[in-house]
Amino acid sequence: MSLADDLLDLAELLANTGSPQLEQASLRRSISTCYYALFHLLLEDASRSVAIQFDIPGVQARILRSITHKDLKTVSNSFISNNNLPILIKSLMNSHKSDTNEIVRIAKIVCRLQETREEADYETETNFTRTEVAALIKSTKDAFQAWAHVREKPLGRAYLFYLLYPKLISGASR
């Protein structure tokens, strides 16, 4: 089991804690854990793809830490809107509809989890419900499944490439 898989299991455990007094705190931690499960799933693949070329201890962790949450949002939104991507990637998306749907699904779940995680971690006025969190967990599982289908495909590789080099997305501001 990878860290990403463990985090997803933990998110489910947190969402189903029995204590009513801890409900909001548990749901908040569950959302945050869900986001980091998907974050690690994607970023570990991205960082590994580069680190594998260097025999330097700790290099993968350094690469992973260089990818920001904002990068993840920028790249995901570019794939969702099919904007700011090179023509080569756009035509790849047009000719591989099924893989495109999977990537867009993952990107949307990334953005939704990212937004919800910000609220769960910092917005004290926001309330969460069990149904909302259960749906987020299910969507995260769907994203894991979709990623398993496309991670080795050209579009999956392209998504990882832009996570590593988000400046190459035109209009990206950092």
Place this chain on the structure above:
Amino acid sequence: MAREDFLLYLDQAAGAASPRQAKNGVRLDPTRIEELLRKDGHTQWLSRRTVKGFDPKDYANILSDVELENLKRDVAGFGKVAESLGGKQKTTDQQIEDGLPHFLSMLNIMSPFLDGFNEYKTLKVALKQEKLPSYIKDFAVSVGEDWTGDPAIKIWVIIDDDAADESFYKGVSDLGGEIEEILESVNSGRHTFIYFRTFSEQRELEEAGVR
């Protein structure tokens, strides 16, 4: 500038019934809006400021003749009630009774130009046309910015309590995608986030006065 002013005042007056002010989402069902506007201490909508800056000429090109006539009638009727308000005196029940129909009608007529109202209406129409499953009971809407400051809209899809079973969760990602597709026609460049709640969870939040 008057058109924007009027929309701004209308939205601000709506208070708890404005998706801009409802962090946890608000159902824009007319009954729910009325319930919120009738609440004690939530009658800030009944103010002269609400119709300040209204000029019918600003709406001649965007409303039908009937809508414009109705809007003029409501602004005049509302203004008359607002004029009758005493300085620091508490708003009377009669003033609320007299002013509320005009305010609700103004919100309804201007809803295509008020953030969140348009999206809500679009989803309700889709539900009526059976483009969405019948276990969906309503929607709650919140409009604002996402975590990076980009314009965003959040929609909570409110489902029957009994519907939240295994088969619902199985298709929840696809259902979210369908709802996003329906919203694409009206969503003007805002990031859309779809969430789910049961009806009793929604009522619980409403009864607790969560905004």
